[in-house]
Amino acid sequence: MEKKSAIKIKKLVKNFGKNDSLVKVIDNASFEINKGELVALIAPSGAGKTTLLMMIGCVLEPTSGEIWLGEEVVYNNKWIAKDTRRIRREKIGFIFQAHYLIPFLNVIENITLLPQVNKVSEKEAKQKAMELLEYLEIADKAHAMPSQLSGGQNQRVAIARALANNPEIILADEPTAALDAHRSISVIKMLKKIAIEQNVAIITVTHDERILPYFDKIMKIQNRGIVFEELDENQIL
Numbered sequence: 650m651e652k653k654s655a656i657k658i659k660k661l662v663k664n665f666g667k668n669d670s671l672v673k674v675i676d677n678a679s680f681e682i683n684k685g686e687l688v689a690l691i692a693p694s695g696a697g698k699t700t701l702l703m704m705i706g707c708v709l710e711p712t713s714g715e716i717w718l719g720e721e722v723v724y725n726n727k728w729i730a731k732d733t734r735r736i737r738r739e740k741i742g743f744i745f746q747a748h749y750l751i752p753f754l755n756v757i758e759n760i761t762l763l764p765q766v767n768k769v770s771e772k773e774a775k776q777k778a779m780e781l782l783e784y785l786e787i788a789d790k791a792h793a794m795p796s797q798l799s800g801g802q803n804q805r806v807a808i809a810r811a812l813a814n815n816p817e818i819i820l821a822d823e824p825t826a827a828l829d830a831h832r833s834i835s836v837i838k839m840l841k842k843i844a845i846e847q848n849v850a851i852i853t854v855t856h857d858e859r860i861l862p863y864f865d866k867i868m869k870i871q872n873r874g875i876v877f878e879e880l881d882e883n884q885i886l
């Protein structure tokens with residue numbers, strides 16, 4: 650299959666503050682990620698991982714540069730996409746460290762909320778949600794409320810929710826931080842399967858060395874730019 654670009658970043662810059670309080674976080678970063686790739690983003694605390702993810706996710710405005718999502722240029726020294734919420738809704742699934750489930754909706758309702766907003770039928774959305782819950786080994790919790798689940802279980806529901814909308818891009822900020830080794834590996838294997846089968850580009854911020862062999866590429870923030878660390882072919886699972 651021909652590799653198609655999912656994310657293209659050109660000369661991206663992000664500064665916070667001005668004058669004496671200027672903080673340069675990302676400076677002149679350029680890179681490309683293709684559909685179907687599972688990419689780890691690793692860098693020390695404060696290096697700008699969340700900042701980079703939030704710019705790609707059209708949540709945080711860059712200082713300058715270009716961001717392409719698929720065929721669409723969404724930022725070119727200013728937002729080109731008039732409605733960044735639409736881009737987020739249609740193209741991107743987010744997974745955060747904290748799960749942010751809606752406390753008064755049960756598991757299945759939390760997962761199907763967004764697909765229904767996007768005009769997928771309730772039946773179709775529920776079927777997809779159940780498949781994802783089975784894959785994540787929490788199908789028995791489909792009708793539980795978030796308050797009845799453990800942190801790890803809630804995080805798996807949040808992962809299912811991010812996948813439910815068939816996004817082109819998934820941005821995950823330490824999705825396995827709350828999970829034990831077995832669950833972390835099962836989650837990352839699921840993300841890899843989804844990347845391949847659904848042709849989704851997935852960027853995962855992680856500090857979890859146990860899961861690194863499952864990624865296609867390792868991306869690092871170095872000197873405020875992006876570098877890729879080549880994985881040994883034999884290392885890739």
Ligand SMILES: Nc1ncnc2c1ncn2[C@@H]1O[C@H](COP(=O)(O)OP(=O)(O)OP(=O)(O)O)[C@@H](O)[C@H]1O
Nearest residue numbers: 665666672674692693694695696697698699700701
């Ligand atoms: N709104 C803001 N205003 C000013 N500085 C900010 C703001 N948001 C982030 N920063 C600074 O930008 C830098 C990068 O922060 P960011 O949260 O992206 O790092 P990170 O790599 O995700 O860190 P961690 O691993 O600790 O989550 C830090 O120095 C941080 O203090």
